[in-house]
Amino acid sequence: MGGYYGMAVLVGVALLLKAAQYDASCDGRPGAAGSPGRDGWAGVKGEKGEPDAAMADSSVEQGVLQRMKGELGSRGLQGVIGQKGFRGDLGAAGDPGQPGPHGPEGRSIGLGQDASQHAVSAFSVIRTDSSYPRYNQPVTFQTTLVNKPGDFTAATGYFTCRVPGVYYFTFHSGAKVSMCLRLASDALTDNPLGFCDYNRNSDQVLSGGAVLQLTVGQKVWLESFKDRQTDSETRDTQEKSIIFNGFLLFS
Incomplete structure (x- = not known):
């Protein structure tokens, strides 16, 4: 439609020029001025302009840019944990440490x-x-x-501790008269262990034993002691036997 409007304008201009020529050769008067034409249609929207050179320049202060930023958004949800990475290579061995102090001197057990x-x-x-x-x-x-390795002396009746530790001692006696025996030791100075069996016109069997903890050099032995035996029993010469045993449980 803008084309038709332009055509009308051209026709109007041509008529004015013809009238002017006519005025020069004829005794006429100028014609009346025409009415103003209407505004033209809006043009096509132009393209987006280039950004401000000041904003594109890296020399702009960071504070200015920071103030131009929008507000910080809310924190998002945690993402899915990724797969475990491969184990790294073993590092080089460190320097050896200082030697430790000497331990206590050990005890000899022979x-x-x-x-x-x-x-x-x-x-x-x-x-x-x-x-x-x-x-x-x-x-x-x-x-x-048995006497291994030789800690018992039969002639004296003494067992002498060579290896410190816990021992078990036991004895058995058989006689036709009353008998009292006790297990004596350096480790039992305040409480010797005594055992008695009295005659009832039959063979008498007496047994006793104990577990003792001994140190090196301590002794253990059996000995007879007086209780209710008669003098005639102590003079008895009938067959008698006493068995004495002992061994190390643990050192």
Whole structure:
């Protein structure tokens, strides 16, 4: 429609020019001015302009840009945890540390040079003398069944501790008269263990035993003691036997 409007304008201009030519050769008067034309239609929207050079320049202060930013949004949800990464290579070995202090000196248990040998101590002896054992004296023995490694002395009746530890001692006696025996030791100075069996016109069997903890050098022995025996019993010469045993439980 704008084309038709332009055409009308051109026709109007041509008529004015023709009238002017006519005025020059004829005695006429100028015609009346035409009415103003209407406004034209709006043009096509132009393209978006380039950003401000000041904003694009990296020299703009960060504070200005920070103030131009919008408000911080709310924190989003945590994302899915990723897969575990591969194990890294083993690092180089560190420098060796300082040597530690010396430990306490060990105790000798008499094993000699062969440390692989276990500590042992055991004995079993028999008294075959038919005489009545003397009161308050160590009982001596005539037959040795076991004595490893030799901690018991049959002639004196003493066991001497060589390996410190816990031991078990036991004895058995058989006689036709009353008998009282006690297990004596350096470790039992305040409480010796006494056992008695009294004659009832039959063979008497007496037994006793104890577990003792000994240190090196302590002794253990059997001895007879007076209780209710008669003088005639102490003079008895009938067959008698006493068996004395002992061994190390653990050092």
